[in-house]
Amino acid sequence: MAWQGYPALREPGGRQWEASAVAWLDGGLWLHHSLCITEREGTVDVLTLIAPCTCGRGYVDITLDSEHILMDILGDLRPTHGRFPHCEEPLDCGSVHAAPRPTGWR
Numbered sequence: 001m002a003w004q005g006y007p008a009l010r011e012p013g014g015r016q017w018e019a020s021a022v023a024w025l026d027g028g029l030w031l032h033h034s035l036c037i038t039e040r041e042g043t044v045d046v047l048t049l050i051a052p053c054t055c056g057r058g059y060v061d062i063t064l065d066s067e068h069i070l071m072d073i074l075g076d077l078r079p080t081h082g083r084f085p086h087c088e089e090p091l092d093c094g095s096v097h098a099a100p101r102p103t104g105w106r
Contacts, residue, residue: 003033027082028052031070032061049073055086 002023009017020034030050037043047064064070077083 025082029074029077029082051077052083053086054080054083060084 003021004023005021006017006019008019011017018034020032022033023031025031028051032048032050034046034048035043036046047070048061049064049070050059050061052059062073064073074082
């Protein structure tokens with residue numbers, strides 16, 4: 001597993017993307033790492049697992065509190081080959097789509 005870094009980006013019109021790093025895991029899963037900076041808490045690492053849904057139309061993301069949680073979730077996803085079971089609740093996999101390609105990037 002190799003991490004790929006992405007710099008912060010501000011698009012014309014004001015949309016802003018924070019600096020982050022992404023690691024591709026086999027089977028379509030991703031780990032996303034960024035920093036959350038607030039006055040109250042300072043700098044906090046944010047690690048998110050992004051995995052495809054069994055329906056094939058979207059992704060589900062889960063913020064991970066520890067490596068133990070990551071291992072538990074990966075174990076739970078083993079029967080579905082790394083895919084989250086689909087449910088029809090609002091904000092399920094349909095809420096997470098591929099990010100638009102930043103202007104000027106290829």
